[in-house]
Structures are given as structure tokens and as C-alpha cells.
Amino acid sequence: MTFFAGPLPRQFAHRGASGTFPENTLAAFRAAREIGPLGFELDIHATSDHEIVVFHDATVDRTTDGHGRVLDHKLAEIRELDAGFGFSPDGGRTFPSRGRGVSVPTLREVLETFPETPLIIEIKQVESPLEESLAQLLQETASESRVLVFSLEQAPLDRYRALGRPWPTGFGPADVTEFLRRLNSGSWSGYRPPAAAFAVPVRWRGTQIVSAPFVGAAHDLGCEVFVWTVNEPAEIGALLDLGVDGVISDYPERLMRIVSERASSPGRHREGR
Numbered sequence: 001m002t003f004f005a006g007p008l009p010r011q012f013a014h015r016g017a018s019g020t021f022p023e024n025t026l027a028a029f030r031a032a033r034e035i036g037p038l039g040f041e042l043d044i045h046a047t048s049d050h051e052i053v054v055f056h057d058a059t060v061d062r063t064t065d066g067h068g069r070v071l072d073h074k075l076a077e078i079r080e081l082d083a084g085f086g087f088s089p090d091g092g093r094t095f096p097s098r099g100r101g102v103s104v105p106t107l108r109e110v111l112e113t114f115p116e117t118p119l120i121i122e123i124k125q126v127e128s129p130l131e132e133s134l135a136q137l138l139q140e141t142a143s144e145s146r147v148l149v150f151s152l153e154q155a156p157l158d159r160y161r162a163l164g165r166p167w168p169t170g171f172g173p174a175d176v177t178e179f180l181r182r183l184n185s186g187s188w189s190g191y192r193p194p195a196a197a198f199a200v201p202v203r204w205r206g207t208q209i210v211s212a213p214f215v216g217a218a219h220d221l222g223c224e225v226f227v228w229t230v231n232e233p234a235e236i237g238a239l240l241d242l243g244v245d246g247v248i249s250d251y252p253e254r255l256m257r258i259v260s261e262r263a264s265s266p267g268r269h270r271e272g273r
Contacts (some may be wrong), residue, residue, distance in 0.1 A: 003140060004038060004039065004118045004146075004148075004224075004246070005034060005118075006038050009240055009245060009246055009247060010038045010039070010118075010122070010226070010238065010245060010246035010247075011033070011037035011246065011247060011249070011255050011259060011261060012039050012040060012041050012118075012120060012226065012246055012247070012248040012249070012252075013028075013029075013032035013037050013039070013040050013041070013248075013250075013252040014041050014228060014229045014248045014249055015033045015040075015041065015042060015043065015056065015250070016027075016029040016030075016031065016040055016042070017030025017031040017032040017035060017073050017250075017251070017252055017253075018179070018250045019089070019249075019250035019251040020089060020251070021087070021097070022044055022063065022083055022084040022086075022087040022097050022102050023054055023056060023087070023103055024043060024054045024055055024063075024104075024105075025050070025054075025083050025084070025102050025103070025104070026103075026105050026109065026110070026113060027084075027097075027102055027174060029034040029113070030043075031115060032252050033114060033117065033257065034047055034265070035252045035253045036236025036243055036252075036256060037252040037255065037256060038116060038118055038246075039117050039118030039119055039120065039146075040113050040118075040119055040120070040176055041119075041120040041121075041199075041228065041248045042054050042107075042110065042113070042119060042120075042121055042122070042127070043055060043056040043121075043122045043124045044107055044122070044123060044124060044130070044134070045058070045070040045071065045124050045125045045130075046070075046128055046130040046133070047070060047071070047073055047074055047075045047077075047078055048071060048072055048073060048074050049074045049075055050130070050133060051075040052104055052106060052107040052108070052127045052130055052133055052134060052137060053056075053070065053075070053078055053105070053106050053107065054104065054106070054107055054109075055078075055103050055104055055124075055219045056124065057068060057070075057124075057138075058071070058125070059185040060073070060078070060081055061234070062086055063083060063085065063086050063087070064081040064082055064083055064086065064104070065081060065082045065085040066072070066080075066081040068242070069207055069226055069242065070125075071077075071125065071127070071128055075106070075247030078104050078170055079103055079104065081098065081101075081103070081104060082098060083103050083104045084099075085097075085158050087240060091227075092252070094268060098171065099229045103137060104182070105119075107134075107137060108137060108141065110171075111137070111138075111139060111141040111143050112162055115141075115143075116146070117145045117146070117166060118147070118148075119146060119147045119148070120135075120147075120148045120150065120199055120226065121148070121149050121150075121242070122139070122149075122150055122151055122152065122182055123149065123150075123151040123153070123156040123157065123160065123197070124152075125154055125156065126153045126156055127144060127213065129156065129159055130156075131156055131160040131163060132163060134149070134160065135136050135160065135163050135165055135167075137163075137195050138167070141195055144166075144167045147167070147168075148165055148168050148169065148170055148199065148226075149167070149169050149170065150170025150171070150195075150197075150199045151172055151174065152171075152172075152173060153172070153173070154172040154173050154174040154175075157168055157169060157170075157172040157208065161168075161194075168196035168197065169193070169194075169195045169196065170195050170196070170197050170198060170199040170226075171193075171194065171195045171197070171198045171199075171200070172194075172195075175194050175195060176198070176200060178210070178211065179193075179217075179218075180214075183213060183214060183217050185192060191221075193221050193222070193223050194201065196223060197222070197223055197224040197226060197245070198218060198223060198224070198225045198226065198227075199226045199228060199248070200225070200228070201226060201227065201228055201229075202227060202230070202235070202239070203230070210227055210239065210242065210244065211223065211242070214243055215242050215243050216243075219243070224246070225240050225244045225245050225246075225248070226244070226245060226246040227246070227247055228247075228248035228249075229248055229249065229250060230247050230248065230249050230255075231249055231254070232251050233254070233258055236249070236254075236255060237258065237262070239261070240258075240262060
């Protein structure tokens with residue numbers, strides 16, 4: 001299944017241009033949009049008053065000047081936080097975004113600010129389910145066809161699928177485990193992919209995920225493979241050689257340059273399937 005338009009391989013900015021701007025902020029997404037990758041990957045949590053915000057961690061401590069769980073804050077309190085506080089492009093020597101008015105956006109803001117941008121959305125929150133609110137928001141903003149929803153926790157993904165919406169989802173951890181089991185055993189009898197695409201790392205907790213057999217089997221089943229978070233040129237090149245459908249990077253400009261250079265090199269450019 002191909003649900004993101006555009007030539008392969010597709011390029012996504014991880015939490016926006018998070019290598020050079022505060023992650024998961026409008027500043028990072030605007031910077032990425034100017035650079036020009038196909039879309040963004042982002043993460044979501046819900047506040048105590050049930051608003052969906054674009055935020056990676058369960059707590060606000062790492063990236064803002066606040067403390068505590070996102071789930072324990074109201075949206076108004078989240079809005080007061082400095083979302084640029086923890087960003088440092090040089091390993092902690094400088095913090096150029098502190099005090100610059102960078103705030104945590106809601107998912108609605110991102111959907112409405114970038115109405116045509118394809119998104120890979122990761123549900124981070126396990127407790128206090130937000131899946132029904134997410135589905136409603138995607139429908140209200142007519143975003144269903146440009147969003148792939150996945151999670152590194154199986155429970156929220158299963159809850160989202162249980163809503164019965166015919167929208168694409170990514171493989172969850174249990175789904176990937178079953179896929180790898182079948183790949184290793186060669187037993188595909190009766191198997192039906194539970195999702196449209198993989199959004200996976202190359203390796204996860206000591207287990208190799210992405211390989212030539214993995215990509216080949218996924219494609220044979222009509223599934224696409226997107227790999228995160230890949231920043232090193234050599235690794236990007238190796239993944240493109242495997243024929244992955246997309247790469248998710250903190251540095252979209254670097255990613256796009258590598259893809260462009262390969263496209264101009266005979267014998268190294270992969271056309272769309």
C-alpha cells in the first residue's frame with residue numbers, strides 16, 4: 001500500500017528539523033518545511049484537560065523549564081513553558097532558544113498550520129487514552145489521508161484501531177515481533193499484515209530489525225518501511241541500498257542532499273515501486 005504521495009525514497013523530518021531547532025515545535029516544523037522534506041514525524045501526549053499536544057517525553061523536564069508529567073498539566077500550564085529551554089545544538093555549551101518565546105504546540109495547531117504536509121504521528125501516552133480524541137481531530141481537520149499513526153506501545157495502537165476507522169496505522173511492537181518470528185521461520189501461511197507500514201529503528205534493544213530480508217518481505221506483503229532516527233550519511237546510504245521506502249532524520253537537509261546526490265549517480269537511484 002502506498003499512502004504518501006511522492007517519489008521514493010521519502011524523507012521525513014524527525015520532530016521537525018530537531019537537529020537545529022527545538023524539537024516538536026512550530027519553529028522546527030517551519031524550518032523543515034522550508035528545507036523541503038516530504039513530511040514530519042512527531043509525538044503526542046494529552047494534558048490533564050484532554051488537549052493533545054505535540055511532545056515527546058512523558059515529563060516536561062528535559063526540553064522545557066518546567067517539571068512533572070505532561071498528563072498532570074493543563075494546556076494553559078503547558079503553554080507557559082519555554083519549549084526552547086533545553087535545546088542545545090552543541091552538546092550543552094549554548095542554549096540559543098531559551099527565552100525566545102518558543103512554546104509547545106497542540107496537534108491541532110500543527111495540522112492547521114501545515115494542512116497538506118504528510119505526518120507520521122507516534123502516540124506516546126499509554127495511560128489516560130487519547131485515541132478517540134485523536135481520531136476526532138484528524139476527521140475535523142480532514143487529515144485522515146495524510147497521517148500514519150503508530151506507537152512503540154501496543155495498547156494505544158490497538159485502541160486506535162478498535163475505533164474502526166479505515167485509516168492507515170503502523171506496526172506496533174507486538175506486530176513487529178510477530179513479523180520477525182514469521183520472517184525467521186519462513187512461515188507466512190494465513191498471515192495478514194495488521195498495518196500499512198513499518199516505522200522502525202534499524203535495531204531495537206539489541207535486536208536487528210531492518211535488513212534486506214525484512215524489507216523484501218514487507219514489500220511482498222504490500223507494506224512500506226520507514227526507518228528512524230537516521231542521521232549518519234553512511235547509515236542513510238546503507239538503508240537506501242536496502243530499498244527502504246523512507247528515512248526519518250533530525251537533519252532533513254542532510255538527508256535530502258544525500259538522496260539528491262544518489263539520484264544523480266547512475267546505478268544508485270531507486271525508482272518508486
